[in-house]
Amino acid sequence: MTSWADIQKLASDLQRVQLSQSSKKLSEVNCIEVLQKLIASQQIDVVYTRDGHTYVTKKHLETEVRNFYFH
Template sequence: MASWADIQKLASDLQRVQLSQSSKKLSEVNCIEVLQNLIASQLIDVVYTRDGQSYVTKKHLETEIKNECIAAGGRAPLTDVAVALNIDFDHIERTARLIVSQDDEFTLSNAELFAT
């Protein structure tokens, strides 16, 4: 089984190739297939948007939620964050609780995330 470091190395190699000559690039269909295989193999964990058309990794979702809170002046209702990110409220709430447990700069009260 591949380690996370191996996956990150492959991702950086893929990005470098995608930015190079067009003859070496993967098509969009091939990129989607690679991602679907990684998801099916549970090598990456993703959260789908409400429309099911796109997804983000759970780590990136944490970053997006933090950014939404900071952009809102340090106070963001989770319902507003869910709408802005097009992610189900349950995922937003679960991730916000995770953020608060890991980062002392954030607090959660009455379904609102605060940046201190």
């Protein structure tokens, strides 16, 4: 089973590559496919927005709520 630390490391590596000017970048379609597989295998837990087409992680949602109410 993949640990949360493994997923965070992969996400960090992916972000670094995506921000580079490299030919190794993933297309948007590939990124969506990776996310869908992580969601389907319950490796990440997301909250869908009202339109049902986009989502955020619970941690991101908690951060957004905290920032809205306390800043």
